[in-house]
Amino acid sequence: xxxxxxxxxxxxxxxxALRAACDHLIGLRSPEGWWKGELQTNVSMDAxxxxxxxxxxxxxxxxxxxxxxxxxxxxxxDGTWANFHEGPAELSTTVEAYTALRLAGDPPDAExxxxxxxxxxxxxxxxxxxxxxxxxxxxxxxWSWRDLPVMPPEMIFLPSWFPLxxxxxxxxxxxxxxxxxxxxxxRPVRGLPFQLPELRTGRAPHRAAGGGWEAAFGALDRALHRxxxxxxxxxxxxxxxxxxxxxxxxxxxxxxxxxxxxPWVYSIIALHLSGYDLDHPVMRKAIGGLDRFTxxxxxxxxxxxxxxxxxxxxxAINALLDAGTPADHPAxxxxxxxxxxxxxxxxxxxxxxxxxxxxxxxxxxFDNDGYPDIDDTAEVVLALRRLERxxxxxAIERGVRWMAGMASADGGFAAFxxxxxxALCTKLPFCxxxxxxxxxxxxxxxxxxxxxxxxxxxxAVLRRAVIWLLRAQEEDGSWFGRWGANHVYGTGAAVPALVxxxxxxxxxxxxxxVAWLERHQNDDGGWGEDLRSYRDPAWIGRGAxxxxxxxxxxxxxxAAGERSPAVERGVRWLVDRQxxxxxxxxxxxxxxxxxxxxxxxxxxYRLVFPISALGRYLRREEExx
Numbered sequence: 001x002x003x004x005x006x007x008x009x010x011x012x013x014x015x016x017a018l019r020a021a022c023d024h025l026i027g028l029r030s031p032e033g034w035w036k037g038e039l040q041t042n043v044s045m046d047a048x049x050x051x052x053x054x055x056x057x058x059x060x061x062x063x064x065x066x067x068x069x070x071x072x073x074x075x076x077x078d079g080t081w082a083n084f085h086e087g088p089a090e091l092s093t094t095v096e097a098y099t100a101l102r103l104a105g106d107p108p109d110a111e112x113x114x115x116x117x118x119x120x121x122x123x124x125x126x127x128x129x130x131x132x133x134x135x136x137x138x139x140x141x142x143w144s145w146r147d148l149p150v151m152p153p154e155m156i157f158l159p160s161w162f163p164l165x166x167x168x169x170x171x172x173x174x175x176x177x178x179x180x181x182x183x184x185x186x187r188p189v190r191g192l193p194f195q196l197p198e199l200r201t202g203r204a205p206h207r208a209a210g211g212g213w214e215a216a217f218g219a220l221d222r223a224l225h226r227x228x229x230x231x232x233x234x235x236x237x238x239x240x241x242x243x244x245x246x247x248x249x250x251x252x253x254x255x256x257x258x259x260x261x262x263p264w265v266y267s268i269i270a271l272h273l274s275g276y277d278l279d280h281p282v283m284r285k286a287i288g289g290l291d292r293f294t295x296x297x298x299x300x301x302x303x304x305x306x307x308x309x310x311x312x313x314x315x316a317i318n319a320l321l322d323a324g325t326p327a328d329h330p331a332x333x334x335x336x337x338x339x340x341x342x343x344x345x346x347x348x349x350x351x352x353x354x355x356x357x358x359x360x361x362x363x364x365x366f367d368n369d370g371y372p373d374i375d376d377t378a379e380v381v382l383a384l385r386r387l388e389r390x391x392x393x394x395a396i397e398r399g400v401r402w403m404a405g406m407a408s409a410d411g412g413f414a415a416f417x418x419x420x421x422x423a424l425c426t427k428l429p430f431c432x433x434x435x436x437x438x439x440x441x442x443x444x445x446x447x448x449x450x451x452x453x454x455x456x457x458x459x460a461v462l463r464r465a466v467i468w469l470l471r472a473q474e475e476d477g478s479w480f481g482r483w484g485a486n487h488v489y490g491t492g493a494a495v496p497a498l499v500x501x502x503x504x505x506x507x508x509x510x511x512x513x514v515a516w517l518e519r520h521q522n523d524d525g526g527w528g529e530d531l532r533s534y535r536d537p538a539w540i541g542r543g544a545x546x547x548x549x550x551x552x553x554x555x556x557x558x559a560a561g562e563r564s565p566a567v568e569r570g571v572r573w574l575v576d577r578q579x580x581x582x583x584x585x586x587x588x589x590x591x592x593x594x595x596x597x598x599x600x601x602x603x604x605y606r607l608v609f610p611i612s613a614l615g616r617y618l619r620r621e622e623e624x625x
Contacts, residue, residue, distance in 0.1 A: 010568060011621060013575045017582075018614040022323050024582030025316060025607055026331045033338035035316040036309040037604025038295060039591070042083045043071045044093045045261055045303045047100035049290070051136055052265050054103060055190055056272060058287070063301060068104035070300030071097050072112065079115025084531050084589035084599040086544075091123040092133040092433075095199060099137070108198050117198040125201035130433040135180070138189070139269075142196050145187040149429040150224035152231070153181040153239040156246060160352050166246075167352045168425050170438035171371050171416040174349070175250060175263035177430075179270035182243050185236065186273045221429050244274045248282060250349075252367040255289025259365030260306040264290070292366075305593065305600070310342055310362050311376050312604045317383040319608040322615035327387050336389045339380055343395050344372040350406065353418045360395075360402030374413050375483065377403045378447040385454055396455070403448060404461045411464030412440025412472070413448045415483070434594035441482030442472045442490045446497035453500040466501050469494055470509055477512030478541065485549070485590045485599070487540050488529045491517060492552025496559035505561040516541070517553050518566045525569035526577075527553040528588070534595040547584035548602075550574060551609035558616050563624070571617055574610050583607045 029035055046067045053059035074081060074097075080089035081097045098116045106113050120126070126137065137143040156178065158165035166174045247267050250257055257263040268286050276283050293304045313335050320332055327333075339362065347359050348370040361377035363369065377399045384392045406418045414420055421439035425431060445465055452462040473479055473494070474487070481489030495513050499505060519541070521527055526545025533539035543549075554570045578584055584606045591600035 007568075010572060010575070011618065014571055014614050014618055017575045017578050018323055018611065018618065020578065020582035021607060021611045021614070022320060022325060022582075025320065025611060028604075028607075029316075029331050029335065033313075033334035034309045035312040035335070035604060036307060037312055037602055037607075039304045039306055039308055040302075040589075040601040040603065041305045041593070041598070042090070042093050043074050043081055043097045043100075043302075045305050046071055046301070047093075047096035048136060048261075048265060049303050050100045050103055051096075051139070052268065054192070055139055055188075055269065056278065056287075058278070059103075064104045066296065066301030068101055068106070068300070070302045071100055072106075073299050075112060075116070078119060079112060079117075080119045083597070085587045085601070087531060087589075087599075089119060089123065091120065092129040094120055094123075095126055095129050095133055096136065098199065099142075099196065102194055102196070103192070120199045121201055125203070126196065126199045127201055127203050131430055132433055135184070137196070138187070139183075140192045141189040142192070145184065145189075146225070148184065149221050150228050151177060151181045151184060151428075151430050152224060152228065153178075153185050153243045154231075154235060155181060156239055156243045163422065163424055164428075167349065168420070168422045169436055170420055171349060172258055172260055172263065173425075173434070173436040175258045176266055178243050179247050179257075179263065179266040182240060182247070182270035182274060183266060185231075185240060188273055216427075218429065240274065244271065247271065250370055251282060251286065252365075252370065254292065254365075254367035255285035255287070256293075256365075256367065258371055259363070259368040261293075261303065262305075305598075307365050308602065308604075309366055310339065311364050311373075311379065312602075312608070313339055314362075314376065314379040314383045315604070315608040318379070318386075319611035319615070321383075321386050322612040322619075324615060324619070332387065333389065336384060336387050336392065339384065340389065340391055340395055342366075343399070344369050345398075346370075348372065350417055353420070354405055357402060357405040358398070360398030360400075362399065371416050372402070373415055374403055374406050375415055375444045375447055378444075378451040381451045381455060382447075400451070400455045404452065404456065404459070407461050407465065408440050410440065410468060411461075412468040413445045413465065414438040414440050415444055434597045440468065442469060442479040443481050443483055443493045445469050445472070446479070446490075446493035449497040450500045453497070453502070457502075462501060466498065466503070469498060470503075473509055473512070476540075477509075477514075477516035479513075481592065482595065483592050484552075485531050485543075485592060486529050486533045486595075487516075488520070488527050488549045488552050489590070489592075492549075492556045495556035499559045505559075510560050514557060514560050514562060517556060518564075521553070521566055521569065525573035526550040527570070531589060531592070531599050534592070544588060545573060546586050546588050546590055546606070547574060547577070548586060548590045548605035548609045551613035554613040554617065555609070558613070558620055563620075567617070571614065574614060584610060 050067055081093045083090045134143045138145050160167045257267045295302050317335050344361050345359055361372035362380045364373045364376050381396055381399050384396050408419045417438050420437055425436050449465045456462055478487035479490030479494040491513050522545045524545055527549045528543035528545045529541055530539045530543035550570050550573055557567050586606035589599040589601040591602045593600055
């Protein structure tokens with residue numbers, strides 16, 4: 001490993017930057033003890049919210065005007081909308097944004113609308129949009145239900161061992177698919193006060209050609225269309241009853257489903273079509289719960305696709321402790337006590353694959369007790385074990401037991417389920433957007449390895465996870481990041497975890513990772529990776545420098561024992577670009593919902609990860625001095 005003498009001025013500057021960042025972070029803590037940064041996504045969330053309210057008959061002029069102002073502010077110069085900051089034009093997002101603005105009264109011949117419609121046609125029109133966009137348009141008669149792939153509600157009867165049963169889908173996908181089977185069975189149409197001929201090309205939607213699974217599922221879809229014309233009445237009634245009951249049983253305390261937008265809105269529509277009045281307690285709680293996910297400011301009104309208080313709070317505790325904040329600091333102890341109250345103690349869908357495993361762990365959101373998150377549980381365990389809070393040890397042990405029990409058969413860890421890797425689901429014509437299964441990933445496995453290295457050193461589950469992680473390393477020395485952008489995130493998680501588990505910094509895997517990070521450091525000293533790297537390998541490790549990604553790279557290099565120019569330049573990048581208030585600007589999205597399709601700007605990432613990186617850097621320098 002490279003060694004370098006650190007300049008006193010950099011140490012002084014880093015200490016000052018760290019103090020300012022910690023002060024800013026502590027100032028963001030809620031009175032209840034938690035932290036939560038905004039999770040900014042793209043305008044499809046806001047467009048779909050207006051369409052939902054239009055469908056239910058509850059859209060107000062104020063909500064419409066505020067949402068439209070936000071949607072307009074995100075339109076690009078060429079008339080389109082993207083899925084992330086400075087990303088490429090995205091057809092389906094543009095179609096949905098345009099439709100929402102028509103709903104808000106923007107005339108089709110207005111300059112910004114004309115530019116958008118021209119771009120939509122150039123990209124293939126409504127006909128080339130994703131299935132989910134065409135479902136929204138079908139609700140209002142702007143697309144034919146007959147021309148959409150069929151997912152019948154009868155699939156709810158498939159046993160858990162049978163291919164394509166609902167538990168073969170990732171938790172976010174199954175909670176979306178089940179209510180959508182209800183919606184597509186009813187095939188409602190509620191016309192808009194306008195039509196959208198200006199978004200059409202007249203060409204038929206593209207259909208996958210070729211043999212194999214594409215041909216097989218194409219034939220299955222044609223058969224389901226024939227069945228849909230004359231379904232068994234008794235079986236359909238029973239399926240709809242079962243599906244609706246399944247949906248109602250999974251509503252969370254805050255009114256959501258899974259704490260995320262897609263299953264939430266489709267569940268509301270499905271229940272509404274099934275006879276649930278808007279005054280029904282389930283519906284009142286569901287619609288009212290959206291308010292907590294609504295952000296209003298000078299730019300307008302926008303919705304978060306989900307919220308991350310448990311994740312953010314655990315990261316904040318670990319960051320402050322990395323920075324040297326005393327373990328008895330009120331901000332830290334109050335946050336830890338709040339996390340203890342958020343422990344998940346009931347069984348959820350994960351038990352279908354792990355029926356004998358007692359519950360435990362933590363979820364991502366305020367209220368998502370049906371779906372604790374393996375990644376969050378690892379981060380919370382790492383935070384709580386550094387503190388001595390009443391009741392923490394039993395909660396940690398329950399969380400570790402549950403987390404370890406969620407190992408997949410290959411030794412790796414996914415986010416929500418075990419052995420949720422049946423790729424057959426991805427071949428269905430219905431699934432042209434987003435990840436629909438939840439296989440093990442390097443970043444989640446790395447976080448679990450780091451937690452198990454502290455709590456279960458030498459255990460068989462840890463050894464298998466380390467082997468999985470070593471085998472998952474890419475040929476270039478990096479790791480793929482499932483939940484963060486992208487190889488910088490995966491590598492930033494994997495190296496500290498492997499070192500914590502006893503892999504020596506001189507190990508070939510660690511050295512290859514260090515070399516990859518050093519090769520991909522930007523000329524300005526920071527690191528960045530554009531989200532296009534999920535689809536285009538040319539972007540891997542390339543992108544504008546960001547605070548969060550620079551911190552991830554530094555965390556890996558520091559864990560590898562590097563005392564090199566790369567580390568010094570990375571620290572200098574953070575120091576020089578800190579804002580006067582102690583945080584960092586980060587317009588770029590560095591979080592991932594669905595690789596290749598849906599991304600998130602975690603507003604707290606730009607603060608917590610640099611604090612951890614600076615804190616560990618200064619602690620290392622103090623130990624070496």
